[in-house]
Amino acid sequence: MTTPQQHQAPNADDFLMGGGGAPTAKFPAPGTVVSGRITEKPTVEQQRDIQSGEQKFWPDGNPMMQLVVTIQTEERDPTIDEDDGRRRLFVKGVMKNAVADAVRMAGARGLEVGGTLAVTYTHDGQAKQRGFSPPKQYTATYTAAAQAALHTPDPGTAPAPVPQQYTPPPAATPAGLSPQQYAAAQHNPATQALLAQQQAQAASAATPPPF
Incomplete structure (x- = not known):
């Protein structure tokens, strides 16, 4: 049996400022899109049971893992003090497949800081067992960091004015x-x-x- 993985410690900034990381991205209804720039290196951690907080394992004893991606969104929740718009995506299951497809479509090797990730909750699938909620279905798009930077103007600079060429009036006849x-x-x-x-x-x- 695989040795259980310890819960991932917060990063240095979260530890210093007393925070527990960015809020979890929410997908309340089909059509919800969560998108933004990746602000820190994605990490892999073991999934935990929502109710008990216990680490989760597959039937064969292997830990159930997930990818944690923090992105800078335009969302602001008035119930969250000093909400800066950062959200964490817990990428697993169907969402993992969608994100992997998006990375392949972008010609990238993986998610990187500065890349832009957008995840859309499209619809509900079929529940595998009676009494269980149907699994959410997702699609995703990804733009690599280098390409995303090309389409982002520098906020500190304005485009140089185009000089207007003087055209003399036609000579009188x-x-x-x-x-x-x-x-x-x-x-x-x-x-x-x-x-x-x-x-x-x-x-x-x-x-x-x-x-």
Whole structure:
């Protein structure tokens, strides 16, 4: 028989500040999504009975394990003092399979700090025994840390303004001609002299008188 694993000790920050870790993520109804950045290295620990707190074992004596993942969510519970939005996911059973599939789909080797994990409670499965609650069914998506960082803007920097290129207004043409008409008149010997005279008059009128 495998020797029972001792209950995992809290991390240094939780021990120092007197906390017991982030609150457990809740999935009260189908459609609930819990998502966020992974804030600390996931750990593996032995499952415990909800009622008695005793460690759980499989019929063959092996401990029933689970993965504990802490993520930074947007959730805030007014009943929790100084709730910072961190939540713990206890990944086991159906959820473990969903998370593993998500990691494979992302091309990653596992969960890492900085990666983004989203778990969705989709529906209830079939109860295996009479009197037992039907197992919750989950799907999950995962974005590796490097890829997630590419899509996160730096909150301390703003995008540089794009310089606006100055476009000069179109030059005026004499006699109210359009640019196309003026170009055609310049190539017509019959109108070249007239255009030259009009341009000279316009330049003379625009020149300010000497002081």
